[in-house]
Amino acid sequence: xxxxxxxxxxxxxxxxxxxxxxxxxxxxxxxxxxxxxxxxxxxxxxxxxxxxxxxxxxxxxxxxxxxxxxxxxxxxxxxxxxxxxxxxxxxxxxxxxxxxxxxxxxxxxxxxxxxxxxxxxxxxxxxxxxxxxxxxxxxxxxxxxxxxxxxxxxxxxxxxxxxxxxxxxxxxxxxxxxxxxxxxxxxxxxxxxxxxxxxxxxxxxxxxxxxxxxxxxxxxxxxxx
Amino acid sequence: xxxxxxxxxxxxxxxxxxxxxxxxxxxxxxxxxxxxxxxxxxxxxxxxxxxxxxxxxxxxxxxxxxxxxxxxxxxxxxxxxxxxxxxxxxxxxxxxxxxxxxxxxxxxxxxxxxxxx
Numbered sequence: 001x002x003x004x005x006x007x008x009x010x011x012x013x014x015x016x017x018x019x020x021x022x023x024x025x026x027x028x029x030x031x032x033x034x035x036x037x038x039x040x041x042x043x044x045x046x047x048x049x050x051x052x053x054x055x056x057x058x059x060x061x062x063x064x065x066x067x068x069x070x071x072x073x074x075x076x077x078x079x080x081x082x083x084x085x086x087x088x089x090x091x092x093x094x095x096x097x098x099x100x101x102x103x104x105x106x107x108x109x110x111x112x113x114x115x116x117x118x119x120x121x122x123x124x125x126x127x128x129x130x131x132x133x134x135x136x137x138x139x140x141x142x143x144x145x146x147x148x149x150x151x152x153x154x155x156x157x158x159x160x161x162x163x164x165x166x167x168x169x170x171x172x173x174x175x176x177x178x179x180x181x182x183x184x185x186x187x188x189x190x191x192x193x194x195x196x197x198x199x200x201x202x203x204x205x206x207x208x209x210x211x212x213x214x215x216x217x218x219x220x221x222x223x224x225x
Numbered sequence: 226x227x228x229x230x231x232x233x234x235x236x237x238x239x240x241x242x243x244x245x246x247x248x249x250x251x252x253x254x255x256x257x258x259x260x261x262x263x264x265x266x267x268x269x270x271x272x273x274x275x276x277x278x279x280x281x282x283x284x285x286x287x288x289x290x291x292x293x294x295x296x297x298x299x300x301x302x303x304x305x306x307x308x309x310x311x312x313x314x315x316x317x318x319x320x321x322x323x324x325x326x327x328x329x330x331x332x333x334x335x336x337x338x339x340x341x342x
Contacts, residue, residue, distance in 0.1 A: 049328055088256075124257070195261060
């Protein structure tokens with residue numbers, strides 16, 4: 001499945017969404033020689049994590065996160081395009097305009113697969129908005145040229161609602177690469193990983209928790225019919 | 226940023242009073258609050274580059290929690306919970322409050338030049 005793709009485009013709104021959500025899958029594609037492009041919606045300007053101890057502030061955070069994003073994409077060996085939207089505001093942009101923007105890029109790259117968030121089931125409003133625009137962009141394409149779409153759901157109830165995702169990638173074999181990608185997001189990594197630790201009392205090794213929590217990357221193939 | 230001392234911040238609030246200034250005001254408990262805790266509510270608000278002029282500003286509080294109020298002609302700007310501050314390269318006054326893990330909970334920033342959109 002992995003090596004049959006021609007070009008994969010990943011569409012998420014924040015620097016680090018690719019790291020936590022799909023860096024194992026991206027690594028598998030790159031190891032199979034498949035080109036990958038990351039379309040990153042925003043620079044995470046409104047993130048709460050400022051490093052721990054804090055080294056960023058509200059005004060400098062976007063510069064740090066831009067560097068981190070570039071570094072993470074170097075680790076992953078993927079092409080990067082920054083789309084220039086602003087963190088927290090994506091859902092207030094015109095859905096049609098964002099979809100047209102994405103469609104233009106997809107028609108240029110002609111990917112065989114698009115990875116994005118599952119609209120309405122991706123917890124963060126920016127995830128939902130970016131996912132909805134990405135799905136809409138592909139829907140607007142000529143049916144014969146449409147790439148497949150893998151949509152990632154993060155909500156607690158997605159299993160109950162949709163059943164098991166049809167794509168479940170075990171990425172434990174490439175987990176070192178996934179951790180390197182996560183750690184490239186220096187201002188965010190500790191805060192996000194720490195949040196996982198808070199919710200698990202008995203385990204203390206953060207890497208072990210990460211591997212357990214992030215060792216699989218799952219997606220639903222979008223049905224356009 | 227560094228821990229707030231009232232004297233230092235008050236000096237900057239005085240410097241920026243009675244001028245056209247741009248304000249960034251924000252509070253948030255994060256987009257994942259109710260995802261990690263089903264009893265929590267996601268709350269947040271921000272206003273970026275509100276152009277105001279304040280008659281006087283004052284910082285009050287102690288130890289690691291301070292309140293800042295700016296008195297306007299026809300209203301107020303208020304933030305609670307700031308504990309760190311700095312002047313950026315454009316002499317804008319940045320104040321923020323972080324939790325123990327370094328996550329921003331509240332921010333109030335005042336400058337004579339607009340903040341990056």
